Amino acid sequence: MIWLIAKKDFILNLTSSRFVIGFLLCLVIIPFTMVVSVDGYENQMRVYEVDRAEAQKKWQEIKVYSAVRPEIVKEPGALGIFSRGIENNMGNSLILRLGEYPLLLTGHAGTRDNPLLDAFFSIDFSSVIAILMSLLALVFSFDLFTSEREEGTMKLVFTTRVSRSAFLIAKFLGIVITLVPILLFSFILSTLIVVLNPSITFTSVEWIGIILLFLVSILYLMVFILIGMTISALSKKSSTAIVVSLLSWVWLLFLVPDIAYYSSQSVSKISPYDNVLYSLDELDREFAKKTEEKWDEIQTQLGIDGVGHWNWNGGADGYDEMYGCVWETNEFHRRLNTWREPMRLTYADKKWAFQKEWLDGLQQQEHIRQVMSWLSPSEIFQQIASTLCRTSPASYLRYMQRIREYRETLIAYFQGKKLFESFAYFTQQDPKSFLTIAKTQEMEAAGVFDTENFKVPPHWEGSYYSPLNLDDVPKFGIPKQNHSEALNASFGLVVGLIALGTALFLVVISVFRKYDVR
Amino acid sequence: MLQAVELTKRYEDGHLALDSLNLEIKPGEIFFLLGANGAGKTTTINLFLNFIEPTYGKLTINGIDVVKQPLLTKQYVSYVSENVMLYGNFSARQNLDFFARLGGKSNLTRKDYYNVMRSVGLQEDAFEKKLKTFSKGMRQKVGLAIAILKDADNVILDEPTSGLDPKSASELMQILTNLRNKGKSILMCTHDIFRAKTVADRVGIMKEGRLVMLRSREEFLQDDLEKIYLHYMQEAVMFDDANLNS
Numbered sequence: 001m002i003w004l005i006a007k008k009d010f011i012l013n014l015t016s017s018r019f020v021i022g023f024l025l026c027l028v029i030i031p032f033t034m035v036v037s038v039d040g041y042e043n044q045m046r047v048y049e050v051d052r053a054e055a056q057k058k059w060q061e062i063k064v065y066s067a068v069r070p071e072i073v074k075e076p077g078a079l080g081i082f083s084r085g086i087e088n089n090m091g092n093s094l095i096l097r098l099g100e101y102p103l104l105l106t107g108h109a110g111t112r113d114n115p116l117l118d119a120f121f122s123i124d125f126s127s128v129i130a131i132l133m134s135l136l137a138l139v140f141s142f143d144l145f146t147s148e149r150e151e152g153t154m155k156l157v158f159t160t161r162v163s164r165s166a167f168l169i170a171k172f173l174g175i176v177i178t179l180v181p182i183l184l185f186s187f188i189l190s191t192l193i194v195v196l197n198p199s200i201t202f203t204s205v206e207w208i209g210i211i212l213l214f215l216v217s218i219l220y221l222m223v224f225i226l227i228g229m230t231i232s233a234l235s236k237k238s239s240t241a242i243v244v245s246l247l248s249w250v251w252l253l254f255l256v257p258d259i260a261y262y263s264s265q266s267v268s269k270i271s272p273y274d275n276v277l278y279s280l281d282e283l284d285r286e287f288a289k290k291t292e293e294k295w296d297e298i299q300t301q302l303g304i305d306g307v308g309h310w311n312w313n314g315g316a317d318g319y320d321e322m323y324g325c326v327w328e329t330n331e332f333h334r335r336l337n338t339w340r341e342p343m344r345l346t347y348a349d350k351k352w353a354f355q356k357e358w359l360d361g362l363q364q365q366e367h368i369r370q371v372m373s374w375l376s377p378s379e380i381f382q383q384i385a386s387t388l389c390r391t392s393p394a395s396y397l398r399y400m401q402r403i404r405e406y407r408e409t410l411i412a413y414f415q416g417k418k419l420f421e422s423f424a425y426f427t428q429q430d431p432k433s434f435l436t437i438a439k440t441q442e443m444e445a446a447g448v449f450d451t452e453n454f455k456v457p458p459h460w461e462g463s464y465y466s467p468l469n470l471d472d473v474p475k476f477g478i479p480k481q482n483h484s485e486a487l488n489a490s491f492g493l494v495v496g497l498i499a500l501g502t503a504l505f506l507v508v509i510s511v512f513r514k515y516d517v518r
Numbered sequence: 519m520l521q522a523v524e525l526t527k528r529y530e531d532g533h534l535a536l537d538s539l540n541l542e543i544k545p546g547e548i549f550f551l552l553g554a555n556g557a558g559k560t561t562t563i564n565l566f567l568n569f570i571e572p573t574y575g576k577l578t579i580n581g582i583d584v585v586k587q588p589l590l591t592k593q594y595v596s597y598v599s600e601n602v603m604l605y606g607n608f609s610a611r612q613n614l615d616f617f618a619r620l621g622g623k624s625n626l627t628r629k630d631y632y633n634v635m636r637s638v639g640l641q642e643d644a645f646e647k648k649l650k651t652f653s654k655g656m657r658q659k660v661g662l663a664i665a666i667l668k669d670a671d672n673v674i675l676d677e678p679t680s681g682l683d684p685k686s687a688s689e690l691m692q693i694l695t696n697l698r699n700k701g702k703s704i705l706m707c708t709h710d711i712f713r714a715k716t717v718a719d720r721v722g723i724m725k726e727g728r729l730v731m732l733r734s735r736e737e738f739l740q741d742d743l744e745k746i747y748l749h750y751m752q753e754a755v756m757f758d759d760a761n762l763n764s
Contacts, residue, residue, distance in 0.1 A: 001620060004616070004619050004620060005620075008605070008608075008616050011608075012605060012607050012608070015607055016607075151603040151604075151605075151606075152599055152601055152602070152603040152604075153603060153604060153605060155567070155569065155597070155599060156597065156599070156602075156604070156617065156661075156664070157617075157620065158567070158568075158569065158592075159567055159592055159595065159596070159597040160592055160593075160617070160620040160621050160622075160668075161589045161590075161592050161593050161620075161621075161622070162620060163589055516569075516570075517569050518564055518569050518570070
C-alpha cells in the first residue's frame with residue numbers, strides 16, 4: 001500500500017511542471033558551477049606546480065644547514081571542486097623556519113586575478129546542492145497534505161485500509177524517489193564534467209568521498225522533505241504552507257548562517273593580529289639583545305675585539321653562510337650558534353604562546369559559528385561536505401598541526417646531528433683550511449694571497465662548493481589519505497543530521513496523527 | 519450493516535453537532551438522511567469513516583467498532599463525496615486502478631475498469647482522459663465507479679446528486695437500487711427529497727444534531743414527506759431568524 005501511494009505520487013510528480021523546472025534548473029546550474037569550479041581548481045594546480053618547482057629549486061641550491069628552510073606548498077585536493085570550504089580564504093604555502101611556529105599558510109590564495117571581480121557571486125557544487133535540493137524538497141512537500149485535503153482525495157484514501165502512518169511514509173517516499181534521481185543526475189553530471197577533464201583524476205579515497213557526499217546529500221534532502229511535510233501537516237491551506245515554506249527556506253539557508261557568523265564575532269572577540277605582532281616584536285628585541293650580549297661574551301672568550309668576515313651571507317632568522325673567514329670568526333659563529341639556535345627555539349616557544357592564544361581565539365570563534373549554524377540543516381550539510389572534501393577549517397588546522405609536528409622532527413634532526421654546534425651549519429669549508437688571523441696576516445705579508453685585490457684561494461668562494469646532499473633531512477609529508485579520517489571527523493555531524501531527520505519525522509507523525517482530513 | 523448508538527459529537531469549540539443519534543441501516547436497505555445544512559448529516563458520515571472520533575456513543579460497521587478497529591471497518595465501507603475530485607492528472611481508468619488497488623483489488627484488468635465505468639454511464643471516450651478535463655457529473659460517476667469496484671457491504675454517499683443534471687441523478691439512483699438489490703446497506707445524506715421518495719427504503723430527518731423523524735417507505739409514502747420535511751426546515755429557519763433578531 002505504501003509503495004502504491006508512493007508510486008502514484010512519483011508518477012504525478014514526474015508529470016508536474018515543478019519537476020520539469022527543477023530538472024532544468026539542475027541541468028543549467030550544475031554544469032555551470034562545475035565548469036567554474038574545475039577552472040578554479042586548474043588555476044590552483046598551476047600555481048601549485050610553479051610554487052613547488054620553485055621550492056624544489058631552492059632546496060637543491062642549499063649549501064649550509066642554516067639555510068634549510070623547507071617550503072611547504074599545499075596541493076589542492078580534487079575534492080575541493082565539490083566543496084571549496086575555506087580553501088579560497090587561505091594561502092597555499094609557507095616557508096618553515098626553526099625560529100617560529102608555522103601559524104597559517106601564506107602565498108597564493110584562491111582569489112581572482114582581477115580583484116574588481118571579487119563581488120561576483122561564485123558558489124561550489126555543495127552550495128548548489130544545498131540551495132537547489134532544499135528548494136526542490138520544499139517545493140514538492142509544502143502541499144503534500146494540504147493539496148490532497150483541498151482536492152478531497154485524502155478523504156477517499158482514508159476510506160480504504162490505509163493508516164495515517166502508512167500514508168505519511170508513502171508520501172515521504174514518493175518525494176524521495178522523485179528527487180533522488182535528480183540528485184543522482186546532478187552528481188553524475190558533475191562527476192562526468194570533472195572526469196572528462198584529462199588533468200583531473202580521482203584516487204579511490206576521493207571516489208569514496210564523492211559517494212559519501214552523495215549519501216549525505218540524500219540525507220539532507222530527506223531532512224528538507226520532512227521540514228516541508230511538517231509545514232504541510234501544520235497548515236490547512238496550500239497558500240499558507242508555501243509562504244511558511246519559503247520563509248523557512250530563506251531563514252535556514254541565508255539568515256541562520258549570517259546570524260551565526262556575526263553572533264560568533266560578537267560572542268567571542270579576538271584582538272587584532274597586530275597586537276600579537278607587537279608582542280612578537282618585543283620578544284625579538286629581547287632575543288636580539290641577549291644575542292648581542294652573547295656576541296660580546298664570545299668575543300672576549302676568543303680574545304678578539306671584532307668579527308671580520310671575508311664572504312658572508314646571512315639574515316636575522318639564523319641563516320648564515322660564510323667562506324674564507326678566519327678560524328676565530330668561524331669558531332665565534334660556531335660558539336654563537338651553539339647558544340643562539342637553541343635559544344631561538346626557546347623564543348619560538350615563547351612567541352608561540354601568543355600566537356596560539358590568537359589561533360585558539362580563531363578556532364573558538366569558528367567553533368561558536370559552527371555550533372550556532374547547526375540550527376540550519378544546510379549548514380550542517382555544508383560542514384559535512386567540506387569535511388568529506390577536506391576543505392573544512394578542521395582539515396586546514398590538522399594540516400597546520402602536521403606542519404608544526406614536522407618542524408619538531410626537523411629540530412630533532414638538527415639536534416641529533418649536532419648541527420647547531422657544527423661548522424657545517426654555516427659553511428662547507430673544511431675546518432682544516434681555516435686560517436687564524438695571525439696566519440692570514442703572515443701569508444698576506446708573504447704574498448701568498450692578496451685580499452685587497454681579491455686574489456684568494458677558490459675555496460674562499462661559495463661558488464666553489466656544490467649544494468648539500470639533503471637526502472637524509474626529514475621531508476614533509478601528509479599520511480596517505482584514507483576516508484576513515486574524514487568519516488570520523490564528520491560522523492558527529494552526520495549523526496546530528498540523522499537525529500534532526502528522525503526528530504522531524506516524529507514531529508510530522510505526531511502532527512499528522514491529529515490532522516483533520518475533512 | 520451500519521449502526522450508531524447514542525452517538526454524540528461535541529466539537530472543540532463547544533458546538534454540539536450530534537446529540538444521541540441512534541441509527542441502523544440494514545443490509546439491502548437505502549437510508550436517506552435528510553436535513554438542513556449544519557443538521558449533523560456530514561458529521562455522522564465523518565464519524566462512520568473515522569475522520570473524527572465521537573464524544574460519546576458507539577458506531578459499528580458490520581458489527582465491528584469503528585473507533586476500536588478503524589482500519590478493519592474501512593474494508594466494509596465505500597464512500598462517495600459531494601465533490602469527487604480525485605487525481606486530475608490521472609485518467610479515469612488510472613484513478614480507478616489506484617483506488618481499487620488501495621482497496622485490495624490488484625487483479626483487475628483494464629476491461630474490468632471499462633465495464634464498471636460503462637455501468638455508471640461514463641462515456642467510452644472519457645475512460646482514458648485526464649480527470650481534470652471532466653465535468654462534476656463525470657467525476658461523480660468515476661467516484662461511484664470506485665465505490666462499486668470496492669464492492670463493500672456498506673455505501674455512504676454525501677450529497678451525491680448535488681450539481682448533477684437530472685439524467686445523471688436518475689442514473690445514480692438506478693445504480694443505488696442495483697446495489698441495494700445486491701444486499702448493500704446504503705446511507706445517503708442529501709437535501710434531495712424528490713430522490714428520497716423515489717428510492718429510499720427509510721428516511722430520517724435530522725435537526726440540530728438529533729434525528730427528529732424516522733419513516734419507513736410505507737409510512738412516508740402515506741404521509742406527505744415534502745410537507746413534513748418543510749415543516750422541520752421551517753422550524754429551523756424560524757429558529758435561525760429568532761436567533762438573528764434577538
